Amino acid sequence: MIDCGEGTQLQMRKNRIKFSRLNHIFISHLHGDHYFGLPGLLSTYGMMKRTAQLHIYAHKDLEILLKDIILSFSKNSSYEILFHTIDPNKKELICEDRSIKVYTIPLKHRIPCCGFLFEEKERPLHLNKPMTDYYKVPLYQLNLIKNGADYTKPDGEVIENKKLTLPATPIRRYAYCSDTIYLEKIIPQIEQVDLLFHEATFAEEESARAKETFHTTAKQAATIAWKAKVKKLIIGHFSARYTEDTLLKTEATSIFNETSLANEGDSYEI
Numbered sequence: 385m386i387d388c389g390e391g392t393q394l395q396m397r398k399n400r401i402k403f404s405r406l407n408h409i410f411i412s413h414l415h416g417d418h419y420f421g422l423p424g425l426l427s428t429y430g431m432m433k434r435t436a437q438l439h440i441y442a443h444k445d446l447e448i449l450l451k452d453i454i455l456s457f458s459k460n461s462s463y464e465i466l467f468h469t470i471d472p473n474k475k476e477l478i479c480e481d482r483s484i485k486v487y488t489i490p491l492k493h494r495i496p497c498c499g500f501l502f503e504e505k506e507r508p509l510h511l512n513k514p515m516t517d518y519y520k521v522p523l524y525q526l527n528l529i530k531n532g533a534d535y536t537k538p539d540g541e542v543i544e545n546k547k548l549t550l551p552a553t554p555i556r557r558y559a560y561c562s563d564t565i566y567l568e569k570i571i572p573q574i575e576q577v578d579l580l581f582h583e584a585t586f587a588e589e590e591s592a593r594a595k596e597t598f599h600t601t602a603k604q605a606a607t608i609a610w611k612a613k614v615k616k617l618i619i620g621h622f623s624a625r626y627t628e629d630t631l632l633k634t635e636a637t638s639i640f641n642e643t644s645l646a647n648e649g650d651s652y653e654i
Contacts, residue, residue, distance in 0.1 A: 395649075408441070430457055430461050435463055439468060506555060508530040576615070577612070578615050584622065587601060619643060
């Protein structure tokens with residue numbers, strides 16, 4: 385989960401997201417609309433008798449803010465909450481498992497803030513089955529070949545890996561850029577991502593207000609997407625002044641056509 389505002393649990397239930405599937409929470413910054421849902425969620429996990437560890441990645445002050453709240457309901461907690469301190473001011477690897485890496489994306493807001501880049505690890509090569517059958521490659525060698533090894537036949541002949549494999553499935557990358565002023569220095573890090581979420585709090589007519597509050601306009605978000613050559617853009621975090629979001633989408637698509645609005649309950653396949 386990225387950020388945890390008020391109403392998070394309601395949305396999880398509404399969209400039939402299993403609470404047990406959530407093991408990692410990434411908090412971009414410590415404005416209330418991005419973390420006020422955490423105390424209730426942590427309490428709910430206690431009542432559910434959760435046993436799996438829960439990892440929270442955030443600025444160091446979050447653990448301090450939540451300490452007393454957690455102590456009030458978790459003296460005999462059934463699960464462990466692990467806080468991982470991140471530095472929003474620098475790009476760094478903060479989480480890694482067998483299939484994915486998560487990096488921070490330094491942003492510029494009124495308080496320390498960062499986005500997150502989710503990047504799949506390189507996948508193994510695909511086997512060219514007709515060729516592995518032709519050369520009678522034994523089963524125990526197949527995993528080695530998928531990971532780049534050549535095959536040596538019993539008579540000593542070496543069959544190059546490229547004859548036995550097909551290219552691996554390309555890795556997928558998703559970038560989440562939370563509250564920030566227009567910031568071109570993030571472009572190299574998010575270049576050509578498959579999907580970019582970027583805040584678009586204001587329309588262009590409020591660009592002065594956007595700059596004053598360290599937010600971005602829809603047109604500016606689209607400009608970032610265009611310059612970074614991303615494949616698809618989702619804009620969100622709209623100001624409450626906009627009862628209709630079509631203005632923001634129109635402004636964004638004038639720069640970057642592959643733009644969608646972030647609507648509650650929508651899902652996107654990467």
